[in-house]
Amino acid sequence: MTARFFTTEKPAAYKGARAANGLNFRWYDPDRMVLGKRMEDHLRFAVCYWHSFTWPGGDPFGGETFNRSWMHDADPMAGARAKADVAFEMFRLLDVPFFTFHDRDIAPEGTTLAESNRNVRAIGEIFAKKMEKAKVRLLWGTANLFSNRRFMAGAATNPDPEVFAYAAAQVKNVLELTHELGGANYVLWGGREGYETLLNTDIRRELAQLGRFLTMVVEHKQKIGFKGTILIEPKPKEPTKHQYDFDVGTIYGMLKAYDLEKEVKINIEQNHAILAGHTFEHELALAGALGILGSIDINRGDYLLGWDTDQFAMNIPEMALAAYYILKAGGLGTGGYNFDAKIRRQSIDPDDLLIAHIASMDACARGLLIAARIIEDGKLDAFVADRYSGWDGKEGKAILAGKRSLDDLAAQVHKRNLEPQPKSGRQEYLERLINDYL
Ligand code: XLS
Numbered sequence: 001m002t003a004r005f006f007t008t009e010k011p012a013a014y015k016g017a018r019a020a021n022g023l024n025f026r027w028y029d030p031d032r033m034v035l036g037k038r039m040e041d042h043l044r045f046a047v048c049y050w051h052s053f054t055w056p057g058g059d060p061f062g063g064e065t066f067n068r069s070w071m072h073d074a075d076p077m078a079g080a081r082a083k084a085d086v087a088f089e090m091f092r093l094l095d096v097p098f099f100t101f102h103d104r105d106i107a108p109e110g111t112t113l114a115e116s117n118r119n120v121r122a123i124g125e126i127f128a129k130k131m132e133k134a135k136v137r138l139l140w141g142t143a144n145l146f147s148n149r150r151f152m153a154g155a156a157t158n159p160d161p162e163v164f165a166y167a168a169a170q171v172k173n174v175l176e177l178t179h180e181l182g183g184a185n186y187v188l189w190g191g192r193e194g195y196e197t198l199l200n201t202d203i204r205r206e207l208a209q210l211g212r213f214l215t216m217v218v219e220h221k222q223k224i225g226f227k228g229t230i231l232i233e234p235k236p237k238e239p240t241k242h243q244y245d246f247d248v249g250t251i252y253g254m255l256k257a258y259d260l261e262k263e264v265k266i267n268i269e270q271n272h273a274i275l276a277g278h279t280f281e282h283e284l285a286l287a288g289a290l291g292i293l294g295s296i297d298i299n300r301g302d303y304l305l306g307w308d309t310d311q312f313a314m315n316i317p318e319m320a321l322a323a324y325y326i327l328k329a330g331g332l333g334t335g336g337y338n339f340d341a342k343i344r345r346q347s348i349d350p351d352d353l354l355i356a357h358i359a360s361m362d363a364c365a366r367g368l369l370i371a372a373r374i375i376e377d378g379k380l381d382a383f384v385a386d387r388y389s390g391w392d393g394k395e396g397k398a399i400l401a402g403k404r405s406l407d408d409l410a411a412q413v414h415k416r417n418l419e420p421q422p423k424s425g426r427q428e429y430l431e432r433l434i435n436d437y438l
């Protein structure tokens with residue numbers, strides 16, 4: 001690397017209360033054991049390439065604010081190489097175990113697909129070399145099937161099968177690169193897989209196309225021997241008015257319809273959960289209950305703005321509940337906490353990138369510690385278990401096992417004179433209980 005980009009060369013380290021300047025951790029202590037597992041192995045943090053190194057700081061009313069030199073290189077491949085240097089320097093300074101990328105984040109698009117693929121491959125080779133010496137691993141790769149105008153009417157769900165083919169060729173390249181780099185997962189996010197107006201849209205066809213595309217990705221994964229998990233990332237809208245991968249529940253239904261519920265899991269993003277009218281913990285708990293929780297994109301939506309602001313997650317109570325439902329689901333497996341988050345466009349100092357990640361890693365670490373206490377203490381779990389304990393009895397089990405009909409149950413209510421009495425849900429008691437752990 002030529003000139004130093006950040007002001008520090010020392011990796012962030014756990015310093016507890018002595019972590020004064022924002023460049024060390026107060027709470028994130030990779031080796032600390034939490035419920036029998038290292039903190040680093042619970043959280044599996046990843047830095048994303050797109051927001052941190054590719055986004056110039058624009059918003060709908062104004063352009064670039066960050067003025068990163070690599071975005072202005074006369075030779076875009078030289079810019080891509082300089083960007084990779086800064087990215088790997090940041091991975092080292094944050095001591096993160098993972099990173100994530102889209103093909104178009106890491107290398108410029110060429111005039112043909114062959115040229116684009118060659119560019120992606122060339123940077124992929126640089127990654128492979130850098131990874132030999134670095135700690136950082138690839139959490140997931142993904143293809144950008146939404147920026148180029150060819151995808152304006154969708155990728156897999158495009159009315160034109162040639163666009164479908166182009167998207168397939170792009171995914172093949174990134175999936176294979178992800179495999180070669182030892183990626184732990186591969187992500188599909190369908191920002192353009194939806195519609196702007198129903199008037200020009202054949203939903204039945206588009207859903208069939210989407211299912212076929214996903215099946216082809218799974219088939220190719222098996223063909224090349226990729227052991228990672230295929231993940232779909234739900235988002236209800238933005239950029240498209242209505243997106244098919246709306247939320248966890250919708251994707252589960254689609255996976256069932258395509259017979260892929262055992263093959264594909266879900267990457268849940270906080271801000272997307274909010275846009276779908278859910279809480280983050282709702283989406284996590286539902287995916288956990290359905291056995292399809294794969295990974296998370298950790299960020300924070302603004303509750304007053306109706307779009308994906310992708311702020312760094314700093315809300316400790318929310319992180320605690322998220323960690324709680326992740327732990328209840330048995331953890332993230334091959335997944336991790338991916339910072340799909342961007343610093344605000346006024347945070348123009350290079351060190352702001354470090355500070356944002358470190359602060360959010362601390363918030364996630366605190367969330368994990370709080371969640372572990374909730375679980376160790378056992379009061380919340382005991383309350384919920386008790387609330388449903390009737391279902392553990394003989395009759396409850398018989399009903400669920402399909403051994404009772406409506407006739408049986410009606411007869412039983414009459415015979416035993418059943419008069420079930422409502423019980424308090426004790427919401428405020430539980431809310432206070434949670435506050436006690438914070
Ligand atoms: C956009 C998505 C995107 C995916 C990867 O809203 O969050 O960044 O995570 O394509």
Ligand code: NI
Pocket residue numbers: 233269297340
């Ligand atoms: Ni995301």
Ligand code: NI
Pocket residue numbers: 269271272308310340
């Ligand atoms: Ni997003």
